[in-house]
Amino acid sequence: ERLPCHKSSVCSRSYFVLVMVFFHVYILNVIALLFYVHYSNGQEDADRVRDALRSQHQHQHQHQHQHRRPESGSPPSKPEFPRHVPLSRVEGIRVGHVQRVPLVPGRVHEMRTLSLKPLLFIPGFLSEEECRVVMQLAQLKGLMESQLMVQHGQEELAKEINLSPEEIFNLLDINQDGQLQLHEQILTHSRVRDGIWLTPENLREIYTGLKADKDGNLLSLEEFRVLSNDAFQRFLIKRGVKRSQLVRNSRHTWLYQGKGAHQVLQDIKAVTRLTRLPATLVDLSEPLQVVRYEEGGHYHGHHDSGPVYPETACTHTRIAVNGSTPFETSCYVTVLFYLNSVEGGGETAFPVADNRTYDEVSLIQNGTDLLDTRRNCNKSNLRVKPTKGKAVFWYNYLSDGRWVGEQDEYALHGGCVVTRGIKWVANKWINIDPDYERQVRFQQLVSQHAEDEDNEGLTLNSDMQSP
Template sequence: QPCERLSCHKSSVCSRSYFVVVMVFFHVYIINVIALLFYVHYNSGQEDANRSRDAPSSGHQRPESRRPPSKDELQRDISLPRIEGIRVGHVQKVSLVSGRLHEMRTLSLKPLLFIPGFLSEDECRVVMQLAQLKGLMESQLMVQDGQEELARELNLSPEEIFNLLDINQDGQLQLHEILTHSRVRDGIWLTPENLREIYAGLKADKDGNLLSLEEFRLLSNDAFQRFLLQRGVKRSQLVRNSRHTWLYQGKGAHQVLQDIKEVIRLTRLPPTLVDLSEPLQVVRYEEGGHYHAHHDSGPVYPETACTHTRLAANASTPFETSCYITVLFYLNSVDGGGETAFPVADNRTYDEVSLIHNDVDLLDTRRNCDKSNLRVKPTKGTAVFWYNYLSDGRWVGEQDEYALHGGCMVTHGTKWVANKWINIDPDYQRQTRYQQLVLQQPEE
C-alpha cells in the first residue's frame, strides 16, 4: 500500500505540471491574438483618418494626377527582361511559333550575343522580294557636302586640334593617333596607306611617318576634300558599301512582315517597346560590299536624348541613337565572305587606341576581318541578336563597348540581311512620356 500511495502521488504531480504548461501556452496565444487585433484596428483607423484629411472639403474625390511616375516608382513595377547567356556554347530552347521549339545558342558573353534559327526559306524570299518591289537606295552617298560649314562650327585652331589628336603629347602625330579620332573623313574610310597617300599628295609630311605642328598647319580645312575630289573616290573606300530600304511592319503590312515581329518572344520585351521601334531595314551587299566596324548605339550622356523619343524631349537637346537590342536576320547564304565580325568579343579589356596596331586596324572589315575575335557566317533563316547596352539591374545601363561589329567584305555572290533595332531610351521617364504621347495621338 505505501508503494501504491507513492505512485498515485507522482501521477498527480505530473498531471498538475502538464495542466500548468498547457494553460500558460493557451494564455500566451490568446494575448498574441488580442495584440494582433489591436494592431490591425489601430492601423485601419489611422489610414481612414489620413484619407479623411486628404479628401476635398466638397466631399467629391479628387482625380488622380496624370504626372509621369518617378523613376523609383516605375522601377518598382517594371524592368527590362534580359536573357542570360550562362556560358559560350550554352543552348536553350525557345518557343517562337506554336508547336515548334527553336534552339538558341550563346556565341559571346561580351557582348551578350545569341544565334537562333528563325525564318523559313519562304519568309526570307518574301522579304527580299518586298524590298526589291519598294526599291533600294544607296546606304551612303559619296563625298558629303557642307564641310566648310562644319569647319566653321568646329571653331578650333590648328594648334588646338593638333593637341587633341596628339594622344601621347610628344609633339608629333603618328598615323594611329589621327585614325583613332578621324577614321572617317568626308564619308571616306581612312587607312594608314591612303592617309600616307593624301599627305604625300598634299606635300604636307616630309618624312612620311610623323606629322609635326608646322606640317599640320599646312593642311587647310578643306584640304582632304579637295584632294579626294581630284584623286577620285571608289565605292570600296566608303564606310558602308550597300543598298537598303525600310519595310513597315504595322497594321496593313504583309503578313510575313507582321509575323517577323515574333522577335518579341525572342527578346522577351514588352510588345509596346518593339512596336514603337524602327521599321525593318533590308540591306543588299553586292560583291565587294562591306560595312566597317561600328556601334549601333552611342554612349549614355545625361545631356543627350534619344532620336526615337525626341517627341518627348526638349527641342534643343542633342540626339543620340539608342538601340537596346539589334536583331540581324540572314536572308540568304553567302557564297563567299560577308561574315558579321565582332573584333573585340569576349576580350578581357576594351581600349579604342589599341584597335590600331602596326598598321592593322581592327575596324577595317575589308582587310582585317580574319583578325576579329568572332565571325558569324551568314546562313539563310538564322538570326543573331545582341545587347548594345549593359543592364543596370532594372533598366538600360551603360553602352556595351564590346558590341562593336561590322560586315566583312562579300568576296563572291550577294548578301541579303534585315536589321530590326529595338529602341529604348536609357531615361525611363522620357521613354514613358514618349509612349504616352504616341498613344494619345489619333490613329490615321
C-alpha cells in the same frame, strides 16, 4: 517484464527508421517549397511587367480623357508615370550554352550563346519562304545607297565643333608628344571624314599630293594646319572616291511592320519573344531595315548605338524632349536576320568579342586596323557566317539592374567584304531611351496621337454616313 535483448534491438531499429523517414520527408518538403517560391517569383515578375504595362496604358487613357474633357475649375492633371518596369534580359550562362525557347506556336528554337562580351546569341528563325518574301518586298519598294559622301570640308567641321586646329591637334595627340603617329592619323581622318574610309596608303597618297607630311611618318602641328582646311576635301573630290572606300558599301530600304503590313513582316515581330522585351517597346522601334551587299560590299567596324550622356536624348524619343537637345541613336538590342546563304565572305565580325579589356587605340596596332573589314576580318575574335534563316542578336548596352546601363563597347562589329555572290540581311533595332521617364513620356505621346487619329477617323466615317 523487460523485453528480451533481440526484441529491444528490433524496436530501436524500427524507431530509428521511422525517424529517418520523417526527416527525409521534411527535407523534401523544404526543397519543394523553395522551388515553388523560386518559380512563383519568376511568374510574379512576368505578371508584374504585364500589370505595369496595363497600368501604363490605363494612365495614358485616363490622362487623355482628362485632357479632352477637364472638369470645371480643375487644373490640368500632370502626366502620371507608371511604376518602373525592369527590362528583361536573356542570360548567356556561358559560351556554348544552349537554351530551348518557344518563339512561334508549334515550334521550339535552340538559342546558343556565342559570346558574353557582348552578350550574343544565335537562333534559327526565319523559314525559306519568309526570307524570299522579305527580299522581294524590299526589291519592290526599291533600295537606295546606304552611304553617301558628304561634301563639306574640315573648316565647316571645325565650326560645328567650335575647336581651333591647335585644340583638335592636342586632342588627337594621344601620347602628347607634339606629333601625330600613323595610328593617330588614321583615327583623325578615317573616322572624322563623313562616309569615307581611308587606309594608311590612302593617307600617304593624300599627304604627298598636298605636300603636307614631309618625313612620311609623323605629322607636326604645322603640317596638320595644311590638312585643317578644305584642301583635304577638295583633293578627295578631285581624286575621286570609289565605292570600296566608303565606310559602308551597300544598298538598303525600310519595311513597315505595323497594322496593314504584309503578314510575313508582322509575323517576324515574333522577335518580341526572342528578346523577352515588352511588345510595346518593340512596336515603337524602327521599321525593319533590309540591306543588300553586292560582291565587294562591306561595312567597317562600328557600334549600333552611342554612349549614354545625360545631355543627349535618343533620336526616336525626340518628340518628348526639347528640340535643341542633341540626339543620339539608342538601340538597346540589335537583331540581325540572314536572308540568304553567301557564297564567299560576308561574315559578321566582332573584333574584340570576349576580350579581357577594351582599348580603342589598341584596335590599330602594327599597321593592322581591326575595324577594316575589307582587310582584317580574319583577325576578329568572332565571325558569324551568314546562313539563310539564321538570326543573331546582341545587347548594345549593359544593364544597371533596372533599366538601360552603359554602352557595351565590346558590341563593336562590322560586315566582312563579300568576296563571291550577294548578301541579303535584315536589321531589327529595338530602341529604348536610357532615361526611363523620357521613354514613358514618348510612349504616352504616341499613344495619345494614335487615339486622336482613331477618333478623327470615327468622326469622318460618321460624317460620310450622314444624309
